[in-house]
Amino acid sequence: MTTPRPTRLGLLDTLRVGVVGLRARRARVVLSALGIAIGIATMVAVVGLSTSSRADLMAKLDRLGTNLLTAEAGKDALGHEVKLPKSAVAMVERIGPVEHATATGNVDARIRRSDVVPEERTAGVTAQAARPDLLRALGAEVDRGVWLNLANERLPVTVLGSLAAERMGITEPGEKIMMNDQDVVVVGILAPVELVPNLDRVALVGFPAAEKYLGFDGHPTTIFERSTDSSVADVRAVLARSVNPGGEGSVKVSRPSDALAAKAAADEGLTALMLGLGAIALLVGGVGVANTMVISVLERRREIGLRRALGATRTAIRVQFLTESLLLSALGGATGALLGVAATLVFASVQSWTPVIPPAALAAAFAATLTTGALAGLYPAARAARMHPTAALNAT
Incomplete structure (x- = not known):
């Protein structure tokens, strides 16, 4: 069994x-x-x-590119602000792999909504001089209005960053603001600049207009350059020396895409x-x-x-x-x-x-x-x- x-x-x-x-x-x-x-x-x-x-x-x-480098004026050994040469952009453009170079410069101007606003109330907006080719170099766009060009860069007009327009209460181009004692017409408002977000807080004017109306000395503060992707490291190694020969130690070189x-x-x-x-x-x-x-x-x-x-x-x-x-x-x-x-x-x-x-x-x-x-x-x-x-x- x-x-x-x-x-x-x-x-x-x-x-x-x-x-x-x-x-x-x-x-x-x-x-x-x-x-x-x-x-x-x-x-x-x-x-x-x-x-x-x-x-x-x-x-x-990928859209903005990782080949953008910036060279910014710093301070010398004594702590004094360094002025970059007026020819800095031209010298950078002589670097072989560089495809495009442009610049902005800090402008000492008090910005107000109108003359009835006290001078000390600037709404946290600063002024910078810019070249007409700045947007192309940064891959930025105008949200409303127009950008600076060869026709209006000599006139008392400005393009506001997105945050600057919000702080000033500007919603559409055509309105006026005060820079020092000068009436300036807003001709455009930028969309947020992702690679260089500090431009969202500034009022941009042409280099010639800044010199004529705002006492700008014409020296750039920040150089922007784009080169081929494969040569970014090589350009970065010589950029400070090209921007300010003999004073490269006072030039800060960075890549904005590193922040992203x-x-x-x-x-x-x-x-x-x-x-x-x-x-x-x-x-x-x-x-x-x-x-x-x-x-x-x-x-x-x-x-x-x-x-x-x-x-x-x-x-x-x-x-x-x-x-x-x-x-x-x-x-x-x-x-x-x-x-x-x-x-x-x-x-x-x-x-x-x-x-x-x-x-x-x-x-x-x-x-x-x-x-x-x-x-x-x-x-x-x-x-x-x-x-x-x-x-x-x-x-x-």
């Missing part, structure tokens, strides 16, 4: 038993799955939003922090799942004892409760992934970003969900499997 072998449940039967176990405790299942969902939603949203933000930032860098690249790096650090918070939320959700499964084992001791008495093996009991734990976590993970994707799509659309959700992030989130479910279900499953059929049936 052969000893009968215990019957093993198939995969579909195991899943069906697990689903029945969860459906019997719907309220508790929903609350436990919610903890998992919050953790997964946080992780997916953080990765999606940070990836979308970086993609938008990198697109801006640093911002992307800062975003990565913030992403790591937020992912840590998401992992903590996921851990808390896992504790909730473990708690639910432990209580489920205690409440279902008679069921476990009956199944054992009818021939269910310890392995079958262990697999049953582990399956319930995995299904509970998968339910929370799927819900959380959907919530995270929805949050990314909504927020990206509000920020005018192109939403980017890496498939690897979704795969990692689901893997984390299953891992959490497996770990949370190990102890309850083992505890259920160790129950003796007689003791379980006699439990009150």
Whole structure:
């Protein structure tokens, strides 16, 4: 006579038993799955939003270019302000790889909305002289009105940065402001200049007009140059010496796009922090799942004892409760992934970003969900499997 072998449940039967176990405790299942969902939603949203933000930032860098260098007048060894030569732009243009060079110069002028405003109330707006080719070098645009050109750069007209226009209360070109005691007509308002944001706070006038009406000495303060991408490092090495021969130590050379690249790096650090918070939320959700499964084992001791008495093996009991734990976590993970994707799509659309959700992030989130479910279900499953059929049936 052969000893009968215990019957093993198939995969579909195991899943069906697990689903029945969860459906019997719907309220508790929903609350436990919610903890998992919050953790997964946080992780997916953080990765999606940070990836979308970086993609938008990198697109801006590609559009604006990383080949812009600036050379700015500093101070000498005695702490005195250095004046760059008037021929600085021409000298920079002689550098072989340089494709374009232009300049701005600080102008000592008090800017007011009108002559009835006290002279000391300048609204935080400063004046700079600019060349007509400045916008082309910076990749900037005029939001309203026109830019400086060869016809109006000699006239008492100005183009305001976006923030300067807001502070002065200027909404449309054609209005007048005061620079020192000179009436100046606003002919244009710039869109925000992403590479050189300090230009958003200034009033720009032509070099000839600044010299004629505002006492400008004609010396540039900042040189902007663009060169080929492959030669940026070489140009950077000789730019200060070309701008101010013999006084290169007083010239500060920088690349504005580095600030945007640093911002992307800062975003990565913030992403790591937020992912840590998401992992903590996921851990808390896992504790909730473990708690639910432990209580489920205690409440279902008679069921476990009956199944054992009818021939269910310890392995079958262990697999049953582990399956319930995995299904509970998968339910929370799927819900959380959907919530995270929805949050990314909504927020990206509000920020005018192109939403980017890496498939690897979704795969990692689901893997984390299953891992959490497996770990949370190990102890309850083992505890259920160790129950003796007689003791379980006699439990009150």
